[in-house]
Amino acid sequence: xxxDVPVIDLASAxxxxxxxxxxxxxxxxxxxxxRLLVTNSWQISSRLRTAVLRKFGAKIGSNVTFRPRTRxxxxxxxxxxxxxxxxxxxxxHNQDVVTVGDNCVISQETFITTGSHALxxxxxxxxxxxxxxxxxxxxxxxxxxxxxxLGASSVVTPNTVVPAKTVIxxxxxxxxxxxxxxxxxxxxxxxxxx
Numbered sequence: 001x002x003x004d005v006p007v008i009d010l011a012s013a014x015x016x017x018x019x020x021x022x023x024x025x026x027x028x029x030x031x032x033x034x035r036l037l038v039t040n041s042w043q044i045s046s047r048l049r050t051a052v053l054r055k056f057g058a059k060i061g062s063n064v065t066f067r068p069r070t071r072x073x074x075x076x077x078x079x080x081x082x083x084x085x086x087x088x089x090x091x092x093h094n095q096d097v098v099t100v101g102d103n104c105v106i107s108q109e110t111f112i113t114t115g116s117h118a119l120x121x122x123x124x125x126x127x128x129x130x131x132x133x134x135x136x137x138x139x140x141x142x143x144x145x146x147x148x149x150l151g152a153s154s155v156v157t158p159n160t161v162v163p164a165k166t167v168i169x170x171x172x173x174x175x176x177x178x179x180x181x182x183x184x185x186x187x188x189x190x191x192x193x194x
Contacts, residue, residue, distance in 0.1 A: 008123050015125030019074065019095030019115065030056055034072065041068040053078070061102065077114075080104075081134060096127035096146065101134030107158075110138050114146040116164065133170070150174075153186055 020027050037043055037052045049066040057076030064080055067088035072078055077094040080086070081102035089109040092098050096114035100106065118124045128147035135153035138144065142156050147165035150156065154168045157175025168174045171189075172182040 008121075010123060013117075013123040013125075018125050019127060021074070022076065030075065038066075039069055039071050044068060067108075087140070094130075095125070097129040098132075099129065100132045101136065101152070103135050104132055105137040106132075107138060107140040107142075109141045110144070111142075112138075112144045116146055128164070155186055157183075 059079040061082035064084045066086045069089040071091040080100040084104045087108040093113040131149045133152040136150045138156045139158045144162045145164040148162045149167045151170035154172045160175040171186045173184045
């Protein structure tokens with residue numbers, strides 16, 4: 001039966017280095033620098049992480065805290081506003097642009113990825129940006145997929161997958177039951193306050 005099922009030849013899959021957008025030497029220098037000064041759990045200085053990320057092209061606002069074990073695949077594709085907290089072990093797998101507004105919390109072990117593959121054809125790399133508007137809290141161990149937009153002051157509950165191209169409305173609490181959906185509003189609406 002499995003003889004009728006096609007298998008994609010990954011040796012010919014296009015786009016392996018498509019998202020680099022920098023010379024190979026720059027990519028390798030970033031890989032070493034990230035390991036020593038950003039991801040390294042023994043390096044405890046948030047200011048040093050921020051400085052290194054800015055040096056490699058990240059746009060980071062003021063008063064941003066980066067906890068140890070942060071990973072950023074391509075810092076030049078990362079924008080973070082003011083007063084944000086980035087938790088331990090957060091990974092920005094940002095082959096495309098990731099934009100985080102002001103006053104956001106991205107909690108521990110969250111994975112934000114902008115890349116996927118053309119699964120029915122040739123496994124070519126496909127990317128789309130992720131936008132996290134101001135005031136958002138992405139709680140621990142969430143996964144945010146390419147093309148997602150998280151509206152202002154929304155909350156993503158723990159262990160939630162935000163599917164590709166999902167738009168979470170402002171002020172929404174998004175998460176389980178399965179599939180994830182808007183569960184409630186974070187703040188009372190004007191009509192509820194009256």
